[in-house]
Amino acid sequence: MSAVQTTSAPDDTRRRGPLAEVVFSLLRSRTFLVGIAIVLFWVVCAFFGEHFAPYDPLADDIINALSPPSSEHWFGTDQIGRDVFSRVIVGSRDILTVAPLATLLATVAGTALGLLTGYFRGIVDDIVSRILEAFMAIPVVIVALLAIVALGTSKTTVIIVIGLSFAPIIARTVRSAVLAERELDYVAAAQLRHESAFHTMFVEILPNVIPPILVETTVRLGYAIFAVATLSFMGFGIQPPSPDWGLSISSNYGMIGGGFWWTVLFDALAIASLVIGVNLAADGVHGAFND
């Protein structure tokens, strides 16, 4: 036979790899760019906030307590005179460590569970899925309460609580993607090589379900931020004297009645903006993978 088809078709639209394709499409998505800009702003604050915050966020100044926003204290001061602006800027640090780590834990655990249930199906799927559903039925707050009693309050506890609460949701997404992949012939081909279940799941199937996992992870990150803030507000999460947003709202919201709105509003806006930023970015990621 001749040299049939030994040269590949001249088609330069194929040159870009799938990853580059996604990055390219992300960079063209206005939603993603706005979202990621907001998130990056807070990430910069978390890393370098103390260098450009006008005051020490922890330094009290009782004489100037509860002073309204002014040119000196842009966002005013709280009940022991700490500068609210500086606290908002530095306050992103804890939430931006705890929430991503919790999401990471949820993704890793959820992916493993999703692969197991989707690959083995049958009895394994029935048992694990029912347990996960039961787990999803318990409110995060109750899980948190139980965990704090058992493990004591710490950032690690918050990470574990949120991570494990979100894992079943990610597991469900991964499971449905795996169920579809499993029907493809490359899985049968792997079985015809006597590959182990572990190899088939993690080497053959996993790379093909990365897109839905990435989308789900970014979406979960938004919820995780919200959850961390909620737990801090309820006193289960990050502990004083951290300038954490949820914690600040919790310790100051009693003041709103007295007209000291600035002690709460700016922290609340910070949480909102970060959640919105993450969600916009998640939206962009979703769009890039589903175009």
Add this chain to the structure above:
Amino acid sequence: MTEPAKAQSAKTRGTKTPNANARNALELNDLSVAYRVGGRDRAVLRNLSLTIGQGEAYGLVGESGCGKSTAALAVVRYLPRNGSISGGAIALDGQDVMKLDAEALRRARATSVSMVYQDPGKALNPSIRIGRQLTEIFELAGISGKAAEDRAIAMLNRVRISDPPSVMQRYPHQLSGGMQQRVAIAMALANDPTMLILDEPTTGLDATVEAEVLDLIAQLRQELSASILFISHNLAVVSHMCDRVGVLYAGMLVEEGPTEVVFNDPRHPYTVALLRCLPRGGQRKDQGRLDTIPGFLPGIGAVIKGCAFADRCALADERCRTELPPLYELSDERGARLSRCHHHDKAQALPRATPSEVATPPKPVAQPVLRVAGLNKTYASHGHPLRAVKDVSLDLRPGETLGLVGESGSGKTTFARLLLGLVPPDDGGTIELEGKALAPKLENRGDDQVKAMQIVFQNPDSALNRSHSIRHLLSRALKRLAGLSGKALETRLEDLVRSVRLTDRHLAVKPRQLSGGLKQRVAIARAFAGDPRIVVCDEPTSALDVSVQAAILNLLADLQAKEDVSYIFISHDLGVVRYLSDKIAVLYLGRIMELGPSEAVFSGPHHPYTEALLSAVPKLDQTGTTRIRLDGEIPSAVNPPSGCVFHTRCPRKIGPICEQQEPPLAEAQPGHAIRCHIPYDELARLQKASVAELA
């Protein structure tokens, strides 16, 4: 239908010459279409001109990617968002489509042009009853209520659907593929269009169903005035359906003329080469290799200086590479025809791209490599047993190919999966590989047994893991199946890649960067990694163009001659099966209806079902043929007919015995067994008689 009926020639000769006075149904004049990809406009259609007369059927053929569907979409201005008409004119029934405003365009689409697409399942709304979808069309035309319903029923009658009122109540998924396509055709014809565009209307259908749909279209042509633009990659189908044919290559018309003339006396090397790629006239692997077309179709938007086909054409000279050939007029008494080739007079002297010679060493008669006895598979379907494979016994010798044929749902793929161990068979049957019994489940088979039986799947996109590079895919197969590693693996990898005619360059890329034919080569290489004894080929070429199909079939035949491997070859394309097979098993509802040497099964006398399958296939070599039509659909395997399972559709049913007693698979000739109550000699007489009747 209970008797072999003589269907009239599919083509209606009366409408053959378009009325010169009438306006043409469709005129494309220098039409150019470009798609915007990666920020650049890329030409897909290049100055395409064609004319379809009133009542004429025009076929557009060519390999995938040459612009057939784009032409169809451009006619109704349905191009995708990144597509645009960059030049030329389209006139539908004398009306300039380019000048229509949105409203006029909508009206034209609603009243004068209709399209039928390849996949009827996608053209029908799955959640709306057939009746509602059909009446809606009449309601749009201003007919309402009972009148619209009556018209819908009349329409379904027209497409030969029995019991239309009950079909009206059903949802699309409750209809078979053939019925769905009839409904889609009914919808297309509802507003009595002047132009009907059929885009691969039978590509996804079984041969028997395809024959039915093609017959229907041919009959409708006599009743309706519609002109037809028929798009297909299947040359035989086009030769059967169309008055004139245009061959498209890289968005350019390269040859045009009356169908019979073009296919029997092609004047463009591309047409010549395409026709040579098809296994025809009972050609077999030991009689010679198929010809192939070297190289690739130019990518979309490629800059073409001379003749677009020059790079792949053995006749091309300097002039071909620099000067775009005009459409030479070659009209003679057989009709007007055009060829875009400087050397149209010697196009048929195109040298073969693939030498035909094969060295076939005489095969020593060896012990069977595979023996299957009493194999059954029963699935549970809503609590009822569904016998997907029933009592199959056969054997296969080294270096032999067993062809499995039958309509979809006949159990071909299930049988293959049983052999491979991907699905466990029912208790009782045995599968023996080289004299040793195989465990029913894959995980209980030894590594040696697993590597000895491999498969090439139908769809390489599904069979090759898209996340892995070709190197990874093949190395892994060599590691697991051949137990190689390190240097030895590298050496073997190189051999393997060369044996399927890929090069090192292909190793670094991912499957998506390869064309369909190259992907299938990778899949074949993977199956051959562990020196298998048996390779199951499950429709390995059904997704490929004919030129690529020819190359893959040649490759399979070469590998078989070299490695003495046996194939189990599943295909619905009987020409392909005939080319590669030494033995044929015809399956119907999971049962073997006929089993024998390939030549005996094809030349007959054969089982009435085989006879029907063979006659359903449109052939290039003959046009008006006697066709045996199978009525209705393959019965459900949950509730198979009593007696002979084929009696409900059998055109040669002899009487109550067929309904009461299942005939045995009796050996009619040494090695040739037929499951039929009609004695072999009687079958021979009947089938000879119907051939004589034809002549």
